[in-house]
Amino acid sequence: MSPDFIHTYVSVDCVVFGFDHENRLNILLVERNLDSERQIKLPGSLIFSNEDVDDAAERVLHELTGIKKMVLKQFKCFADPMRASSQEDINWMGTEYKHHIDRIITVAYLSLCKIDHKINSTKYATVDWCPVDKLPSLPFDHNKIINESLIEIRKWIESDFSIIFELLPKRFTIRQLHKLYSALSEKYIDIKNFHKKISSFSYIIPLEEIEKNVSHRAARYYKFDAKIYKKNNTKLIK
């Protein structure tokens, strides 16, 4: 065997997005302990020798949240030879996995979660939402993975708009959808035009209920109808 070919560990890392009540995108992070110092990171795991990567990602999500079924999308393999070369990261892997690891390839996944969903981790003592614009410096290339996941979530919603409703409560106002959409597209979108566009979508159904106890004018609630959406969205050119 030429010593030139890689022979390595492979992990999965999951970027789970949520949308908070202050209209910010958040990511679920966990704590790792290193020399009594606490540091946060993306949830992830080495894959087992008899495991497929997609199964490993499902396992990580389940250990992380306790939720049985979550949307999950593999988006990129990160394999920079230097991505796990800091002494701190090598030490942590030695402690966590009981082996000296100095190169590791990871396959990154995107997932979406309603932020009010109860998180029942079976693995991590601490699981916390962190707003995307308040992220500290994370270990490995986790900041890079998150940056690329933001591009990816936009593409995902562009190709399948139904995905956006995974981040909203079951009943939502157009204002909430507008705020989420604006946070995702990172640009100013006129609310009136947005309202008009959204009203033309047959799969966004107005409900009888309206908001209660709000300081602004009470808005109507809507719900998303997945069946109507599926029927209407099969075209290649839109």
Place this chain on the structure above:
Amino acid sequence: MSPDFIHTYVSVDCVVFGFDHENRLNILLVERNLDSERQIKLPGSLIFSNEDVDDAAERVLHELTGIKKMVLKQFKCFADPMRASSQEDINWMGTEYKHHIDRIITVAYLSLCKIDHKINSTKYATVDWCPVDKLPSLPFDHNKIINESLIEIRKWIESDFSIIFELLPKRFTIRQLHKLYSALSEKYIDIKNFHKKISSFSYIIPLEEIEKNVSHRAARYYKFDAKIYKKNNTKLIK
């Protein structure tokens, strides 16, 4: 170290699409030699220990075609524990890489090539186009990778229509574009409606030239204008 964690080789495999003069999607395949038997497969390679996967894919494409710059998109990591477990595949890896390998993870890439482009492989003696509907049974999970790449190329064109022009000659007729689009979307699309739709796209520019020496009515040639396309395609909801 728990013996349960994977420690493995990682490869890249490239699915390069072309569109032939009989309006069929094709894929570039190479030959592998095994016990004097010839078998075709997807072009690919183990990655080097100091190499990122994206760089490995670029290397494979260049060794395959001799073309300096091709569009390239990573689309999925295939890691089924059984994907390289047939004795034939293990034997071939032993010959090719001089080592016993019985598990290997691969990262699959999509690329597109004008079918008339000259192929100058620096690595493979035989590189051939094969129509997608004439594919034989391929080694490893290469048939599965190709099946998933077909889903992926549709998504890619859905999210970025400009990609379709990588498969067409620089000047093309609407009939050619229609045939390619139909091959990709796998359904009947009315040519009149298609023509009307395409004519409304400012980035598809009619040329003065028309077809010569054809048995049907000579059609006008068009070209794609990438600059106009980029200017007009920045919306999240289409």
